[in-house]
Every structure is written in C-alpha cells, then in structure tokens.
Amino acid sequence: MSGPLVLGIETSCDETGIAVIEGYDVKSSVLSSQVDDHARFGGVVPEVAARAHVEAIRPLAHQAITRAGVHPDQLDAIAVTRGPGLVGALSVGYAYGKSLAYSLGKPLYGIDHMEGHLFAPRLSFAGYEPPAVVLLASGGHSQIVHVRAWGEYEVLGGTIDDAAGEAFDKLARFMGLGYPGGPAIDADAEGGDPEAIPFPRALKDRPFDFSFSGLKTSVTTYLEKAKEAGSLPPRSDVSASIQEAIVDVLVEKTFNAVESTGVQVVGAGGGVLANRRLREKLESEANRRGVGLFVPEAALCTDNGAMIASVAVDRLFSGFEPDALTLDVDPGLGLGS
Numbered sequence: 001m002s003g004p005l006v007l008g009i010e011t012s013c014d015e016t017g018i019a020v021i022e023g024y025d026v027k028s029s030v031l032s033s034q035v036d037d038h039a040r041f042g043g044v045v046p047e048v049a050a051r052a053h054v055e056a057i058r059p060l061a062h063q064a065i066t067r068a069g070v071h072p073d074q075l076d077a078i079a080v081t082r083g084p085g086l087v088g089a090l091s092v093g094y095a096y097g098k099s100l101a102y103s104l105g106k107p108l109y110g111i112d113h114m115e116g117h118l119f120a121p122r123l124s125f126a127g128y129e130p131p132a133v134v135l136l137a138s139g140g141h142s143q144i145v146h147v148r149a150w151g152e153y154e155v156l157g158g159t160i161d162d163a164a165g166e167a168f169d170k171l172a173r174f175m176g177l178g179y180p181g182g183p184a185i186d187a188d189a190e191g192g193d194p195e196a197i198p199f200p201r202a203l204k205d206r207p208f209d210f211s212f213s214g215l216k217t218s219v220t221t222y223l224e225k226a227k228e229a230g231s232l233p234p235r236s237d238v239s240a241s242i243q244e245a246i247v248d249v250l251v252e253k254t255f256n257a258v259e260s261t262g263v264q265v266v267g268a269g270g271g272v273l274a275n276r277r278l279r280e281k282l283e284s285e286a287n288r289r290g291v292g293l294f295v296p297e298a299a300l301c302t303d304n305g306a307m308i309a310s311v312a313v314d315r316l317f318s319g320f321e322p323d324a325l326t327l328d329v330d331p332g333l334g335l336g337s
C-alpha cells in the first residue's frame with residue numbers, strides 16, 4: 001500500500017476528468033473532452049460545458065473506478081475541484097463529489113484547480129519537493145509561484161492581462177487556426193522560423209509578471225499590414241514567432257524567480273506546458289543552470305482528475321481535516337487567497 005486511495009474529479013472548464021490514485025500512483029485517469037462541442041463557437045460556452053459535464057460525469061466515474069480495479073468502498077477520500085473556473089461547470093462536479101462522499105461515507109476535499117496543476121508533477125516524479133518555483137500556465141491563469149512547503153504558496157507574479165493559454169487561443173482564432181489555439185499553434189509552428197518576426201516581449205522591467213495583450217495587438221497589426229502589402233509570410237513562420245514570444249517570456253520570468261529565491265527545484269503545470277517549444281526551452285535553461293526541472297507528461301499538464309486527487313493525498317498525509325459537505329464551489333478561488 002503506497003498511500004491513500006483517492007477519487008479525483010475535475011470539471012472546472014471544458015474537460016470532465018476523473019481519476020483514481022493510490023498515494024501518487026495513478027491507477028486510472030479518464031477524460032471526456034468537450035472540444036468538439038465548443039469548437040464551432042470558437043471558445044468555451046459555459047452553459048454547454050455544464051450540460052456536457054452532467055452527461056459525462058456518472059459513466060466516467062464508473063469507468064475510472066472499474067479501470068482502477070477497486071471498489072468504491074475502498075476509497076479513502078473524494079477530491080473535487082472547488083474553483084477557480086466556470087460556476088456551472090464546477091457545480092456539476094462538486095455536487096456529484098459531495099453526493100458520492102455522502103452516500104459512501106467518505107471524506108470530501110474541495111481542491112483549488114491551480115494547486116492541482118502545481119501538484120501534478122508529483123504524480124510523475126518522487127523528487128519533486130519544495131522549496132520550488134512553479135510556473136503555472138493555463139487557459140485562465142498564468143502565475144509564478146514560490147512553493148515554500150506544500151500548502152505554503154507565495155505568488156511572485158503573473159499575467160496582468162491575458163493568461164498564456166488565452167493568448168494562444170485568441171491569436172489562433174485570429175489566424176483561423178481553430179479552437180483550442182495552443183495545440184493548433186504548436187502544430188502549425190513546426191518547421192516555421194521562430195525568429196522570422198520579432199514580436200514584442202513585454203514587461204521587461206517587471207521580473208515575475210507577464211502581459212500578452214500587446215503581443216495580440218502587435219500580431220494583428222503586423223498581419224493586417226502584411227496582407228495589405230501583399231507580403232504575408234508563411235503561416236508557420238507567424239505561428240513559430242508567436243509561440244517563441246510567449247515561450248521566451250514564460251521561461252525568462254520563471255528563471256528570474258529561480259535566481260531571486262535561490263531554489264534548486266522548478267516545477268511547471270497547466271495546459272500550456274503541453275507546448276513542445278516551452279518544454280524544450282525550460283529544459284535547456286534548467287540544464288544550463290543545473291537545477292532540477294519537473295514537468296509531467298502532456299496529459300498531466302492539461303486538465304485531469306489525477307492532479308486534483310494528488311492534492312488530497314497530500315492533505316491526507318498531512319492529517320488535514322476534510323471539508324464540510326455544506327461548503328460550495330468558489331469560482332474566484334486562487335492560490336494564496
């Protein structure tokens with residue numbers, strides 16, 4: 001027995017993710033993606049998301065339990081995302097988690113989605129331990145966090161406007177690359193020249209903060225002018241240059257935090273960490289500086305139930321009290337709040 005057996009439920013946005021983990025061992029992790037439901041709208045429609053979670057959640061939970069080869073009675077706890085996210089989507093998962101906890105007589109832990117991303121590397125690497133600097137970059141949030149100990153977080157900086165994933169999504173939409181934009185730009189950038197167009201890297205004077213709205217303006221202006229002049233560059237060059245501008249800023253600010261805190265451990269999570277160029281650049285910078293880098297496989301970077309369960313495992317190891325079943329979702333939840 002490597003630790004408590006926890007069922008994790010994630011429904012904060014457009015993926016229903018459910019997993020069973022034992023200690024930090026993933027026994028099963030299943031996902032129902034709503035990408036196709038939202039793609040025709042060019043982004044996530046909250047009402048569509050909530051309805052899709054309702055349809056997916058029960059069969060998916062059944063699948064996660066069956067694949068893990070366990071009986072629900074064996075579970076030590078239920079972990080559910082409490083926020084941040086879309087209120088309707090969160091409520092579906094939270095109500096389902098509460099009812100499971102109540103009917104099975106198991107403790108319930110309401111988890112911060114971003115803490116889930118912050119913990120996800122622990123599922124892949126036993127050596128991922130604080131003190132650490134963690135880059136969190138997803139569709140709704142981008143932050144650099146100094147993890148002094150598990151549960152002790154100092155947010156050093158973050159985006160002052162769009163999240164990194166949001167920047168990818170908006171720019172991809174503008175370029176007609178579809179939704180979600182991150183994977184589309186990642187794929188389109190392949191073979192493109194990342195130095196073709198020197199898009200701006202903003203907030204040079206603020207070591208841990210990012211801003212992506214200027215990049216958006218710069219890309220749209222550049223493309224409009226190039227189109228007018230009849231000199232549009234190959235699209236893969238544009239994608240590679242956009243990607244490089246976002247990645248450069250994320251990497252630079254992360255390592256600014258490493259330098260200023262003196263930590264030797266760097267973690268990263270959130271959907272944007274599925275980006276191949278970002279992973280590559282983080283790795284080469286970590287190697288150059290001789291610090292440990294812990295970025296989980298792409299499927300654990302994007303939303304999933306295992307990362308939510310992993311936070312509850314830590315709570316159980318540390319003897320934390322579970323949450324009252326009267327507690328509700330908190331769409332505005334944030335690390336350090």
Ligand code: KG4
Binds near residue numbers: 137141165166169303
């Ligand atoms: O963490 P996540 O799955 O959901 C949220 O919590 O928001 O992150 C989703 C974001 C989207 O903006 C998506 O475009 C981005 O992660 N993303 C990527 C890649 N895969 C997903 N961004 C860049 N490159 C990728 N390969």
Ligand code: ZN
Binds near residue numbers: 117
């Ligand atoms: Zn996420």
